[in-house]
Amino acid sequence: MSPSVCLQEMIRVIRGARTQGEERGVIQRECAAIRAQFRQADSGGRSHNLAKLLYVHMLGYPAHFGQMECVRLIASSKYSEKRIGYLGAMMLLDEKQDASLLITNSIKNDLSHSSQHVQSLALCTLACMGSAEMCRDLAPEIERLLKASNSYIKKKAALCAVHIVRKIPELGEMFTPSSFLIVLNSDTLYLHYLSHSVPELVQIMKNLVTSGYSPEHNVAGISDPFLQVRILRLLRILGRNNDAASDAMNDLLAQVATNTDSSKTAGSAVLYETVLTIMDIRSESGLRVLAVNILGRFLLNNDRNIRYISMTSLQKIVQTDHTAVQRHRGTIVDCLKDQDASVKRRALELSLALVSAANIRSMMKELLLFLSTCPPELRSHAASGIFNAAERYAPSQRWHIDTILHVLVTAGGDVRDETVPNLIQLITAASELHCYTVHKLYRALISDIVQQSLVQVACWCIGEYGDLLLKGECEEITPMQVTEDDVLDALETVLQSHMSTPTSRGFALTAIMKLSTRITNNVDRIRSVVSIYGSCIDVELQQRAVEYNALFKKYDHMRYFTMSYCTVILEFGCRSRLSLYFNIHDLLLMHILDNLLLFSYSQ
Amino acid sequence: MEWVGSPKINQLWWDSSLWGRELKLNTCERSHLYCARVKISLTAVYSGTVRTYQDNMQFMLLFSRQGKLRLQKWYVALSDTQKKKISREVIQMVLARKPKMCSFLEWRDLKIVYKRYASLYFCCAVEDQENELITLEIIHRYVELLDKYFGSVCELDIIFNFEKAYYILDEFILGGEAQETSKKIVLKAIEQADMLQEEAEAPRSVLEEIGLT
Numbered sequence: 093m094s095p096s097v098c099l100q101e102m103i104r105v106i107r108g109a110r111t112q113g114e115e116r117g118v119i120q121r122e123c124a125a126i127r128a129q130f131r132q133a134d135s136g137g138r139s140h141n142l143a144k145l146l147y148v149h150m151l152g153y154p155a156h157f158g159q160m161e162c163v164r165l166i167a168s169s170k171y172s173e174k175r176i177g178y179l180g181a182m183m184l185l186d187e188k189q190d191a192s193l194l195i196t197n198s199i200k201n202d203l204s205h206s207s208q209h210v211q212s213l214a215l216c217t218l219a220c221m222g223s224a225e226m227c228r229d230l231a232p233e234i235e236r237l238l239k240a241s242n243s244y245i246k247k248k249a250a251l252c253a254v255h256i257v258r259k260i261p262e263l264g265e266m267f268t269p270s271s272f273l274i275v276l277n278s279d280t281l282y283l284h285y286l287s288h289s290v291p292e293l294v295q296i297m298k299n300l301v302t303s304g305y306s307p308e309h310n311v312a313g314i315s316d317p318f319l320q321v322r323i324l325r326l327l328r329i330l331g332r333n334n335d336a337a338s339d340a341m342n343d344l345l346a347q348v349a350t351n352t353d354s355s356k357t358a359g360s361a362v363l364y365e366t367v368l369t370i371m372d373i374r375s376e377s378g379l380r381v382l383a384v385n386i387l388g389r390f391l392l393n394n395d396r397n398i399r400y401i402s403m404t405s406l407q408k409i410v411q412t413d414h415t416a417v418q419r420h421r422g423t424i425v426d427c428l429k430d431q432d433a434s435v436k437r438r439a440l441e442l443s444l445a446l447v448s449a450a451n452i453r454s455m456m457k458e459l460l461l462f463l464s465t466c467p468p469e470l471r472s473h474a475a476s477g478i479f480n481a482a483e484r485y486a487p488s489q490r491w492h493i494d495t496i497l498h499v500l501v502t503a504g505g506d507v508r509d510e511t512v513p514n515l516i517q518l519i520t521a522a523s524e525l526h527c528y529t530v531h532k533l534y535r536a537l538i539s540d541i542v543q544q545s546l547v548q549v550a551c552w553c554i555g556e557y558g559d560l561l562l563k564g565e566c567e568e569i570t571p572m573q574v575t576e577d578d579v580l581d582a583l584e585t586v587l588q589s590h591m592s593t594p595t596s597r598g599f600a601l602t603a604i605m606k607l608s609t610r611i612t613n614n615v616d617r618i619r620s621v622v623s624i625y626g627s628c629i630d631v632e633l634q635q636r637a638v639e640y641n642a643l644f645k646k647y648d649h650m651r652y653f654t655m656s657y658c659t660v661i662l663e664f665g666c667r668s669r670l671s672l673y674f675n676i677h678d679l680l681l682m683h684i685l686d687n688l689l690l691f692s693y694s695q
Numbered sequence: 696m697e698w699v700g701s702p703k704i705n706q707l708w709w710d711s712s713l714w715g716r717e718l719k720l721n722t723c724e725r726s727h728l729y730c731a732r733v734k735i736s737l738t739a740v741y742s743g744t745v746r747t748y749q750d751n752m753q754f755m756l757l758f759s760r761q762g763k764l765r766l767q768k769w770y771v772a773l774s775d776t777q778k779k780k781i782s783r784e785v786i787q788m789v790l791a792r793k794p795k796m797c798s799f800l801e802w803r804d805l806k807i808v809y810k811r812y813a814s815l816y817f818c819c820a821v822e823d824q825e826n827e828l829i830t831l832e833i834i835h836r837y838v839e840l841l842d843k844y845f846g847s848v849c850e851l852d853i854i855f856n857f858e859k860a861y862y863i864l865d866e867f868i869l870g871g872e873a874q875e876t877s878k879k880i881v882l883k884a885i886e887q888a889d890m891l892q893e894e895a896e897a898p899r900s901v902l903e904e905i906g907l908t
Binding site for chain 1: 751763764765766767768769770772773774775779793795796797798799800801826827828829831832833835836854855857858861862865866869870872873874875876884887888891892894895896
């Protein structure tokens, strides 16, 4: 067993290791030495050994055998051992470990220690990793410390009490008698009660802002921004839904908003909190205008952080102060082009919220441009946002269809599943645009079949309105001259491509079948394609192919009937699921009935 | 609006406002304690409603540009494997950021606030509703404390004296909240604790010298 080295030496050796294996070797040797030392009852360098173990733990190696040593060191009487023992407890023990309960007694003793530094160690550990049971046991001690001790311990005890109340909310009442505010059951009653404290808080805040330059609390010219932010947050909670409290703080908020210098982050932080407070309480309109102006100023700031937080806050008020935020639409849309992904995300959210009937066309242009260049994690959100906006504010049906097609071409892989049936429904409803739509979709299909949702919609459309495509005349768009062979080629490409999903293949096969009633020359070709797929491996496809084959052979007289225009959208998925439970003939009958119903709806 | 036992409440409130004055604390200390005590009550109230108002830091990570962890402090209860997984994810995310980007990242339901100082990334996770700018200031204050303590701190100082970095952090932040906003007071407390530690360790070496272990 090699003699154990001191902590710094060990760190040096580990860092000097050239390979992962070498490092592992060194650490295993050290851990073995440490374990042996732990087992010895008395050991001079206990704290050093634990420190070494904690370093090893931070590198990611297992260190659970040190837990009992932590417990032992915490119980020691030497301050140096206690210090590292508590650190070890915070790093190695968490409330899920059973060993954490063992230190409860030591913490209890240390909370009544004569030295305030030992007390502070215990308080820190409790606040960091105290489980619910430990908190329950030690709550009376904390209460005592809150009442009795000096300010150093008092502030730690207060924060420890906050942790306890977070873990066990019922104990909140315990900390209230003896010079603490009472927690009452009803929210409104409680906050009404607390509103008496508002004047006092306002006074403290005024003192902070106007007078008293204290160098140790000062950050970049702002006196104690941490405290200012905390007080403002408290005022925000107190002023929410409370007119009296909000009135009492109006002046102060105006003063802070106008006087705080925001050239450095500290000042901006205070201003930011002020703006959030103004927005949340029942403030008067002048104050709200001031707040929105501050946010507008932030939006034009060069610092990305400031722009980010201004957009976050504008998001919160965009519903209530819509017109005020609309004024900054230009800057927000510019932020869509920013390099930073966080800023882009905020700008996207805000832009989607700012879309209205008046600005839909220009906003959509920007949003579509954004969609083509946006990072992948934002794509699906952007696509669904665009769809919602298009649905609500589309100026015309043709614009709506165009927009959806554009999205499908750019980000078809990231749209939700309902997009396909929704789009189909939309197309069916826009009866005067059938010709335009089918031409456009055909063009999209022959150029690229990667985007599955686009492929599915295109197949469906070609199947339904194939005759319009073949007719070759269209008002809204210069038509391509398309022959029946071209169309069937396109659909067969989809069927055979390895990029097509089973759903897309299903769509393509149904489309081919439907075309058998729309075209005149190539029915034999369709018949052969359908019979080939009768032995396809994919069950769904095979099912369909066999059905259609049967339609050709036995029920040819019903073929036109069943493959006619559908004006009601079927739930495609539902039908195919049902097909697994019935045999073919029953299914075909159902299929026919299905279409019969359709036919009757379309009359 | 009805009062429940109002004379008693008024008495207690009066007591509590005297309490600060009795101790002759200066304005800053008093207000700090005041905020803490009100916060306790508020946490209790809010935890009874839809969500617990957790306005503390969830965790803080320090790591190098190569992704090696130099300090990790967790203020929420998680298992070791969860901690490892979260650290890995967050480190990867932060290291992927380019230099001029903003310091805030959205991850799960938390906000990650990070800043790079020389070769170390300082990274905090706070709740979604937090003031991110003040978290940046907290990080900066911690760096200033380290700087004052070590004298022009560099990454090696934190590697070789990691336990001291933890002690300083624990003196500045307790349970995820900043406990003391005065640099002087924090550093003084650490100085005193260090002296205590030296005193505790010194007798040992003397005894060893004489030959008694």
